[in-house]
Amino acid sequence: MRYYHTSDTLYIRGKFRAACTGINGGIADVSTILNHTVPMDFSHENPLEYVESLLSKKGYGKDAFGLLTAVSMQHLCILQYDYITVFVTAGVSNPNPDPEKPHTINIIVTSGEGFSDAALxxxxxxxTEAKAHALKNLGRTFTGTTSDAVAAASEGPLVHTYAGTFTEPGKRIYAAVLKGVTEALLRHEGAVKRPYPSFFIYSRHNNTGWFEWRRDACPYYPCHFEGQACAFCYCPFYPCMDETLGEWVPSTSSETGRVWxxxxxxxxHDEKHAEYLRKHPDASFDEIRGL
Structure with missing residues (x-):
């Protein structure tokens, strides 16, 4: 999986088996999932046509799912819990059952370990259960908005047949969405101010739990060397499986018993490579290595 965002769109790219309740939704093999910010007064007779125009501008195919929101991508929250990555934008000015106002809670869940269709x-x-829990914790009397959407996607050989809250992937999904919806709403409503999307990782180091990584306030800097580039602290090529750069090690955090x-x-962390990837977000691993 690779993902990047512009000022108004999150693009998630990969070879996914996915399920989605959004535009062009269903269960399908897709290469792109996007979440796009539209104006507050947005109105389009054919949302699928609109999403396909966004894909076309990037040179991406129509094998895609789309989500739309009036929430700024500045307030996007990205959460990583082992092989699960969750993306959330959240606004609740149109709580159920009030359809007259914009804003939406959009949730995208991706897994680096394969899910069955049932698990998706x-x-x-x-x-959705975790979203409702987050809203309750925030003192809201509703469980969602009139236009919420969820996408679930996985890559790789089948590992997980189920994803309910009692399963290992389900526990991670629930925790990440619970945290993500909470943090996304705090940002959208102005209680927490960030100039760019927020990234959280679940850390077991010293029982840290959820940790917000910030480029301007990282307690681990410099983790490699002074002046290192940090825009891609969590590598979009992971796991590259290039044994000159890393190795598989035993781990209890994965159902496969190992992690890269x-x-x-x-x-x-080299500025030349990082800058190139910022300018060319679809660049391949081999392309970056060859610079």
């Missing part, structure tokens, strides 16, 4: 569908249920360890890799 169950992911939507798990994410690459803490010594400096590839994207």
């Amino acid at each position: 569908l169950e992911t939507i249920i798990t994410a 360890a690459c803490s010594e890799c400096l590839l994207l």
Whole structure:
């Protein structure tokens, strides 16, 4: 999986088996999932045509799912919990059952370990339950908005048949969505101010739990060397499986019993490589290595 965002769109790219309740939704093999910010007064007779125009501008195919929101991508929250990554934008000015106002809670869940179709569908249920829990914790008397959407996607060989809250992936999904909806709403409503999307990782180091990584306030800087580039602290090529840069190590955090360890890799901490990837977000791993 690769993802990047512009000022108004989150693009998630990969070879996914996915389920989605949004535009062009259903269960399908897709290469792109996007979440796009539209104006508050947005109105389009054919939302699918609109999403396809966004894809076309990037040179992407129509094998895609689309989500639309009036929430700024500045307030996007990205959460990583082992092999699960969750993307959330959230606004609740149109709580159920009031359809007259804009804003939406959009949730995208991706897994680096393969899900069955049943697990993808169950992911939507798990994410929706966590969303309702987050709203309750924030003192809201509703469980969602009139236009909420969820997408669930996975890559790789089948590992997980189910994704309910009792399963290992379900536990991670629930925790990430619970945290993500909470933090996304705090940002959208101005209680927490960030100039760019927020990134959280679930850390087991010293029982840290959820940790917000910030480029301007990282307690671990410099983790490699003074002056290192940090825009891609969490590598979009992970796991690259290039054994000159990392190795598989035993781990209890994955159902497969191992994780890719690459803490010594400096590839994207080099400013030349990082800047190239910023300008060319679809660049391949081999392209970056060859610079």
